[in-house]
Amino acid sequence: MCKKIKMYRSLLIIIFCCLFSATSFAEKTSRKAYIAKYKELALTEMNRTGIPASITLAQGLLESGNGNSTLARKANNHFGIKCHDWRGPSIKVDDDKKNECFRKYKDPYESYKDHSEFLTKRSRYEFLFKLKSTDYKAWAKGLKKAGYATHPKYAHMLIDIIEEEELYLLDSNKKISKHKHSEKSKFEKSIGDLDLRLEVANGVHFIKVIKGDTFYNLEKKMGVSRSKLLKYNELPKDYVLGIDQILYFHSKRNKAARGYNFHLVKAGESLYDIAQLYCVKLKKIRKFNDFSRKHEVSEGDRVYLRKR
Numbered sequence: 335m336c337k338k339i340k341m342y343r344s345l346l347i348i349i350f351c352c353l354f355s356a357t358s359f360a361e362k363t364s365r366k367a368y369i370a371k372y373k374e375l376a377l378t379e380m381n382r383t384g385i386p387a388s389i390t391l392a393q394g395l396l397e398s399g400n401g402n403s404t405l406a407r408k409a410n411n412h413f414g415i416k417c418h419d420w421r422g423p424s425i426k427v428d429d430d431k432k433n434e435c436f437r438k439y440k441d442p443y444e445s446y447k448d449h450s451e452f453l454t455k456r457s458r459y460e461f462l463f464k465l466k467s468t469d470y471k472a473w474a475k476g477l478k479k480a481g482y483a484t485h486p487k488y489a490h491m492l493i494d495i496i497e498e499e500e501l502y503l504l505d506s507n508k509k510i511s512k513h514k515h516s517e518k519s520k521f522e523k524s525i526g527d528l529d530l531r532l533e534v535a536n537g538v539h540f541i542k543v544i545k546g547d548t549f550y551n552l553e554k555k556m557g558v559s560r561s562k563l564l565k566y567n568e569l570p571k572d573y574v575l576g577i578d579q580i581l582y583f584h585s586k587r588n589k590a591a592r593g594y595n596f597h598l599v600k601a602g603e604s605l606y607d608i609a610q611l612y613c614v615k616l617k618k619i620r621k622f623n624d625f626s627r628k629h630e631v632s633e634g635d636r637v638y639l640r641k642r
Contacts, residue, residue, distance in 0.1 A: 362533075363401045368394070369499060371401075372412075375446040377504060383450045384463055388501035389473045390449065392492045393482075399534025404591050409438035413449045414483075427537060428587055430484075468505045470496050486557040491532075536591045536613035540582045543575050558583050568609070568616050580610040588618050590639035599635040612639050 363371075372394060376387035397414040398406035405411040409425040417424050417435035426433040439445045453459045462476045474492040477483070485491070496502055531541045541547075549560040558566075564573060566582045575581070590612045597608050605625070609616040620627070622638040631637060 365395060365400050365495075365499065368398075368400045369501070372442065372446070373504060375443055377507070379446055379450045380467070380505070383454055384467055385450055385453060386467050386470055386473055387504040388470045388496045389477070389492065390446065391499075391501050391504070392470075392474075392495040393449070393477075394446070395495055396491055396532075399532075399539070403534050404537045405436055408592070409436060410442050410445050411436055411439060412442060412445045413452075415445075415448065415452055429537070432588075468502070470502050470505065487555070535580075535582075535611075536587045538582050538584045538586060538613050540580050540613070543577055543579045543581055545577060547575055547581075549575065552581075556583060568606070582610075582613060586613045586615045588615060589622075589641065590614050594639050596636050596638045599631045599633055599637060601633045603631065603633075605629070605631050605637070608637055608639075614639055 369391060373387065373391060376390040376394070379385055379390055380387040394401075394412045397403075398412040401407075401412065404427055405414060405425070409423075411425070414429075415437050416429075417437055420435075420437045423438040424435050425438045427436055428434070429436075437445075437448065439448065453462065458480045459477075459482075462473060462480070465472045465476065471493055474489040474496070477492070478489040482488070531544075532539050533541065549563060552563065553559055563569075563581065563583070564571065566585050567580075568586075586609070594612055597612065599608070605619060606616060608614075608631075609619050619625070619637065619639065620629070622641055
């Protein structure tokens, strides 16, 4: 009798964890919500160090995927700062290389404060503080020039975020006006606003394809070749983009983020759909589940996303 009770209790725990994980995956912080939550921290740091609040917020939005990245959720690291000479707590996350060391903070404010320290105490960023605090474009270009990020469009991406969200008003301690258009409509704009549609899954940037997206436009806008996009997304050479599909701009991970141990297959889902949803390489999912290349999943199947 006791064994049955323990078994049922374990089953209930597993079901609860699955429901919690599924809910957590679906509920992501929007850009608007992130700005409302952290703009005061950005203003505090601007008044303390002179770093434009628009730049700080735009970097936070971009680097943390609106606060939804693994680093932001697990380590309160909103700016993707690696360990370097750090002596505090850390976390290992796959980035450019496997198991790279990133700084871990007790709360978001510590992350914002350390971001300021990171810029003010390193000589390569010294020239930035000779710029006007209201010249966000020069700051964005300066950060790219100083090597803060390797993405070729990094400065452009920051500037687009600042202008779209009117973050430059914060640099003059003015209130951000209310937009007449919804955040959803922004994500549904044409290829010209591609940077604003970037989202993050398992630490990797992606977009959902809309009408007008082509490999040529994506390569021109993001600097990622068609061949690499096909490779990153495990697609055949003659593939044509489809509306609403997930398209990653970097290689997918070898396993799902912590907390996402398995997925219950829904009607119409394929193994590839699941691999894209959780940003995990298809061959790894096959390996976790002992699936052959020809294996097809059915509704209700449990597909493991990490090593059992």
